Amino acid sequence: MTIAVPLTLPIPSLFRPRLNRGRRRLAWYLMQPNDAAHGWRAKDGGAVLTELLVSVAGGDTDAFAQLYDRMAAVVFGVIKRVLVDPTMSEEVAQDVMLEVWRNAPRFEATRGSASAWITTIAHRRAVDRVRSEQAMRDRLDRVSAMEETAIDDVEDQVMRAADRSAMSEAMENLNGDQRRALELAYFGGLTQTEIAGTLGVPLGTVKSRMRQGMITLRVALEATR
Amino acid sequence: MSEPMHDLAAAYALHALDDLERARFEHHVETCPECAEEVAQMAETAAALAATVAEEPPAAMRGRVLAAIESVPQEGAAPAPSIEEAPAVRRVVTPVWSWIAVAAVLAVAVLSWTALRSTDTVEDVLAAPDAVRSAAVATDDGAGRFASATVVHSAELGQAVLIVDGLAAVGDDRTYEAWVIDATSVSPAGLFVPDEDGAARIQIEGTVGPGVIVAVTEETAGGADTPQGAVLFTAEVDA
Structure with missing residues (x-):
């Protein structure tokens, strides 16, 4: 599938020294034992969330209410970012929260954080929904529309969150090509093959941009914790 | 392997793989702790990415959800599948990386909820609310072929349905044949030839249930009544 969409993907030269530093840091990071790589997981509210989810697994409805208060905004936010439609997003978010309740006994804290477990479910369901919806409508329309609005939207998001979120800043600092690939995948719900078609670049390039983008974000995130 | 799988952890965590790619990668992850680890880390990063777009849902949703859980039972711990030994083929028990399994189960559940209008049997099975996916384990046949395959079963x-990817092409006088193997018999379950990408999706003929093994061999065109070629891979149907 090829979608003709005009794109400008500037790679400002001022990013290059930063990227080189990032690569060296990445090499170091990837050589660290798992414990070092995971160190940040247990910090912040992660431990609290995990405790709550474990309680939820035991049928604790009060714990679920607390879990809801901590995670509903992320669940709804990421779903709405993918689906756009607020009503559909609410419907899916509600299903996801019920899924969290139902499947909480299957959560294993040793496999990852509670927030990642919940967010994965939310995003998966949003992506499945958008792909099925787009099969019924004209999916390409939506992609084109996203191409026109995504940058403004993301910059708006980044501006609002800049001082509060290290992740937003890391996203802002990302290589433009990598950020674009991540946006189309994570917020656009496209497959890697569709992204390659949309951007007019080889699939291998898309894989590489997503992977390096994610790792760069991870390293940036790690650096702030 | 026809392509390195190690570079797909990011795409997997971003949900940027199609169904076939995902099944193939999940198969790979079961035997690749490095990839499993990388997926876990990518999922953490994706969660942080999601947090940047957090937005309060409508207030009324909270009351609805909290009321609903009162009547929604929770899943028990996943029961160990009961499996009878199948004499004809080495039974392969793959370690289930349950975190991925949960995602896969959810994916299938969502698929089922969005694809109800399909009339195709293959699609019906893939979309069935009770569909269970079982990854196949490849056998090295000495020819360097490596296929990934998944059996999706709806009780x-x-x-x-057998979903295959990465299978080598066969000559005009050859075919692949699927088999259903239970404790007492080996039954032909259908012939197929993969497309140019080595992919195929076929409905499995015969009775398939938990513990049954689906196997694939290469045979002469027209197929055989009992397997003549070496088993290329097997999948055990999960409960």
């Missing part, structure tokens, strides 16, 4: 529909 309610009484049907199963």
